[in-house]
Amino acid sequence: MNIAIFKKSNYMNKEIEDKLLSLIKKYHHNVNQDKPDVVIFIGGDGTFLRAVQHYLSKLDDIVFIGLNSGHLGFFYDFDLNSVEDMFIQLEENSVQHHKFNLLEANFSYKDSVETIYAVNEIRIENPFSTLISNVYIDGELLELFRGNGLCVSSSLGSTALNRSLGGALIHHDLKLLELSEISSIQNSKFHSLNSSLIIPSKSVITFKGEFFDVVIGFDHLTKKVDDLKQIDISLSNKEVNVLYSKEHTYLKSIRKGFID
Numbered sequence: 001m002n003i004a005i006f007k008k009s010n011y012m013n014k015e016i017e018d019k020l021l022s023l024i025k026k027y028h029h030n031v032n033q034d035k036p037d038v039v040i041f042i043g044g045d046g047t048f049l050r051a052v053q054h055y056l057s058k059l060d061d062i063v064f065i066g067l068n069s070g071h072l073g074f075f076y077d078f079d080l081n082s083v084e085d086m087f088i089q090l091e092e093n094s095v096q097h098h099k100f101n102l103l104e105a106n107f108s109y110k111d112s113v114e115t116i117y118a119v120n121e122i123r124i125e126n127p128f129s130t131l132i133s134n135v136y137i138d139g140e141l142l143e144l145f146r147g148n149g150l151c152v153s154s155s156l157g158s159t160a161l162n163r164s165l166g167g168a169l170i171h172h173d174l175k176l177l178e179l180s181e182i183s184s185i186q187n188s189k190f191h192s193l194n195s196s197l198i199i200p201s202k203s204v205i206t207f208k209g210e211f212f213d214v215v216i217g218f219d220h221l222t223k224k225v226d227d228l229k230q231i232d233i234s235l236s237n238k239e240v241n242v243l244y245s246k247e248h249t250y251l252k253s254i255r256k257g258f259i260d
Contacts, residue, residue: 001029001090004036004062006051008043013069016042016080020067023087038090038243041075042067045160048075049219052102052119052240063097065090065243074159074253077245089246096244101175101201103154104236105218108229118218119240120157122233124207125149125182125215135179135192136206137199143192147184152177152205152233159257167196172250175201175235207231 003024007013020040024031039062041051048066055062067083068076078086089095105122107114116122125131131149135142153162158170158178165180177199184192199205211228 002032002035002037003029004033004039004055005031006039006041006047006054008047008069013042016067016069016083019080019083023084027087027091036062038062039064040067041065043069045073045075046220048073049119053219053221056117059238059240063241063243065095074156074257075242077248082245086245090243094246096246096248098172098242098244099239100156100172100242101154101235102238102240103152103157103177103218104234104238105152106232107216107225108231109225110227110229116216116218117236117238118157119154120160120219121151121153121162121217122231123149123151123161123182123217124211124231125217126211126213127215128213130185131209131211131214133207133209133211136208137179138203139206142197145181145184145192146190147181147192149182150207151180151182153180154178154235159254162196165196168198169254170198177201177203177205177233177235179205201235204232204234206233 005017005020007017039051041047066076068079103118103122105116125148130146133145135145151161155170155172155174155176162178162180167178167180170176178196180196184194186194208230212226214225216223216225
């Protein structure tokens with residue numbers, strides 16, 4: 001088995017990396033950063049998001065498994081104290097395989113189209129002036145939005161920025177989209193839904209307008225764009241395969257992240 005190690009560089013991660021390298025050798029696997037079968041990511045959820053983007057073109061051929069180094073993580077069941085147990089479960093194939101669809105966004109400019117992918121959410125924001133956008137669901141007009149921005153999250157992303165916006169938590173086994181508004185304007189003249197909306201997985205959410213000086217956020221990445229006409233966001237056929245421990249449950253991760 002070819003294994004890649006994707007990590008942040010600090011002392012604790014170096015300690016985990018050294019232990020990983022000895023266990024990879026002990027269980028007769030190989031380190032291969034370019035063509036891995038398994039990517040072991042070390043850090044927090046942000047490290048996982050960076051790992052997915054790094055190996056985006058190879059997602060069909062690899063699986064991800066995480067080692068938590070003390071950060072909040074919904075994609076981690078193992079840490080330094082259980083790293084050998086992780087290898088034992090890999091050997092026994094007793095780990096749980098969970099496949100999650102990525103979000104896909106197609107950006108239409110005057111003369112071109114660009115496609116991006118994200119794990120958690122894709123959002124459009126205007127930090128300089130009011131963002132004005134028509135919002136469509138499967139081609140049908142929902143609202144004319146005015147405010148700071150709009151966010152579309154996956155079920156995985158429902159526990160991320162979406163939760164901070166007051167959106168609902170969605171069980172990770174459900175394939176759904178969630179649309180949330182960012183600081184919408186609500187008064188006697190202008191008003192919008194002012195609530196998160198959960199949408200079937202086959203739907204397409206479209207933002208249409210004259211978008212200048214807007215910021216596009218997708219997971220940990222941002223880019224400033226001009227002259228954007230339309231964004232179409234949907235669940236992609238592209239999937240990421242994450243391995244969890246045999247004891248993993250969604251409720252355990254929720255308790256660990258928000259309650260305990």
